[in-house]
Amino acid sequence: MVFNTGAALLDxxxxxxxxKEEEGSYGYKITQDxxxxxxxxxxxxxxxxxxxxxxxxxxxxxxxxxxxxxRYYKVTxxxxxxxxxxxxxxxxxxxKITKIFEGGAVHE
Amino acid sequence: xxxxxxxxxxxxxxxxxAPEERDDAIGYYVDYFEEAGPEREQQVIEELGSPEKIxxxxxxxxxxxxxxxxxxxxxxxxxxxxxxxxxxxxxxxxSGFHFKGNRDRNLILIVLIVVGTVVLGLPLIGVIGGTAVxxxxxxxxxxxxxxxISVGLLAGGFGxxxxxxxKMFTKxxxxxxxxxxxxxMMAVGLLFCVLxxxxxVKVFPPLIRGVVDLIRRLFHKGGEEA
Numbered sequence: 001m002v003f004n005t006g007a008a009l010l011d012x013x014x015x016x017x018x019x020k021e022e023e024g025s026y027g028y029k030i031t032q033d034x035x036x037x038x039x040x041x042x043x044x045x046x047x048x049x050x051x052x053x054x055x056x057x058x059x060x061x062x063x064x065x066x067x068x069x070x071r072y073y074k075v076t077x078x079x080x081x082x083x084x085x086x087x088x089x090x091x092x093x094x095x096k097i098t099k100i101f102e103g104g105a106v107h108e
Numbered sequence: 109x110x111x112x113x114x115x116x117x118x119x120x121x122x123x124x125x126a127p128e129e130r131d132d133a134i135g136y137y138v139d140y141f142e143e144a145g146p147e148r149e150q151q152v153i154e155e156l157g158s159p160e161k162i163x164x165x166x167x168x169x170x171x172x173x174x175x176x177x178x179x180x181x182x183x184x185x186x187x188x189x190x191x192x193x194x195x196x197x198x199x200x201x202x203s204g205f206h207f208k209g210n211r212d213r214n215l216i217l218i219v220l221i222v223v224g225t226v227v228l229g230l231p232l233i234g235v236i237g238g239t240a241v242x243x244x245x246x247x248x249x250x251x252x253x254x255x256x257i258s259v260g261l262l263a264g265g266f267g268x269x270x271x272x273x274x275k276m277f278t279k280x281x282x283x284x285x286x287x288x289x290x291x292x293m294m295a296v297g298l299l300f301c302v303l304x305x306x307x308x309v310k311v312f313p314p315l316i317r318g319v320v321d322l323i324r325r326l327f328h329k330g331g332e333e334a
Contacts, residue, residue: 043155070143
C-alpha cells in the first residue's frame with residue numbers, strides 16, 4: 001500500500017473489524033484481520049485497542065477458551081456511533097478522491 | 109530472543125507505569141503469543157520488534173501523545189523510535205543496563221556527573237599530576253646531574269692522573285702538572301659525590317614523605333567531598 005494510514009483511519013478499521021464479530025474479537029485475531037487489508041506491524045494494535053477502550057469505544061471481557069483466559073474486545077454503543085461517523089466521513093472522503101482520480105468535477 | 113526473554117524484558121521496561129496498565133499490556137502480549145502458537149513464536153518476536161519499541165509505544169499511548177506517529181505502508185512509524193532503531197548498538201547497550209527508578213532522571217544525573225568530572229576533575233587531575241611529575245623530574249634531574257658531575261670528575265681526574273704518571277717518563281714537569289690537575293678533579297668529584305650522598309640520605313626521604321603525605325591529604329579531602 002502506497003498511502004499512509006492515519007490514526008483515525010486505523011481506529012475506524014479496527015472498530016469495523018471488531019464490530020463484525022457478534023461476541024467481539026481478541027487481540028491476535030483482530031491483528032490478523034486488520035493485516036488482511038493493511039500492512040500493519042503486529043505490535044501496532046495494542047496501543048490502538050487500549051486507547052479505544054479508554055475512550056469508551058470498546059469494552060473487554062475474559063472468556064475461558066481451551067483451558068485458559070482469552071481477552072475479548074467488543075465495540076460499545078458509543079463505539080458504534082463513532083464507527084458510523086467514520087463510515088460517513090470515509091464515504092464522502094473516498095467519493096471525492098475517486099471523483100478527482102477519475103476525472104470528473106467535484107459537485108457538492 | 110525467546111518469548112520468555114521478550115516478555116520479561118517488556119515487563120522490566122514497564123515496571124514504573126501503573127500496575128493495571130502494565131498487567132493489561134503484558135497480558136495482551138502473553139495472549140498474543142499463545143494464540144500465535146509455538147510454531148509462530150520466533151516470527152511473532154521478529155514482527156513485534158524490540159521490547160524497547162513496544163514499551164515506548166505503550167508509554168506514548170499512556171501519555172496520549174499520538175501526534176508524531178503514522179501508520180505507513182511499512183507499519184507504524186514514529187520518529188523517535190526510528191531514531192532509536194537506527195542505532196542498534198545503543199539500543200543493545202540500553203537493554204543491558206538496568207536503571208532503577210526514572211530512566212530520564214538517571215540519565216540526566218549520569219550526564220551531570222560525567223560532565224562535572226570532565227569539566228572540573230580532568231583539568232584538576234592534569235594540573236596536579238603535571239606539577240607532581242614536573243617536581244619529581246626536576247629533583248631527579250638535579251640528583252642525576254650531581255651524580256653525573258661526580259662520576260665524570262672522578263673518572264676524568266683518574267684518567268688525567270694516570271696520563272700524568274705516563275707523561276712523567278718523558279716530560280717530568282708536564283707529568284707532575286697533569287697528576288696535580290687529575291687529583292684536583294678527583295677531589296672536586298669527591299665533593300660532588302658527598303653532595304649526592306647527602307641528598308640521597310638527608311633530602312630524599314623527607315621529600316618522599318612529604319609527597320606521600322600531600323597525596324594522602326588530597327585523597328582524603330576528595331573522600332570527604334564525596
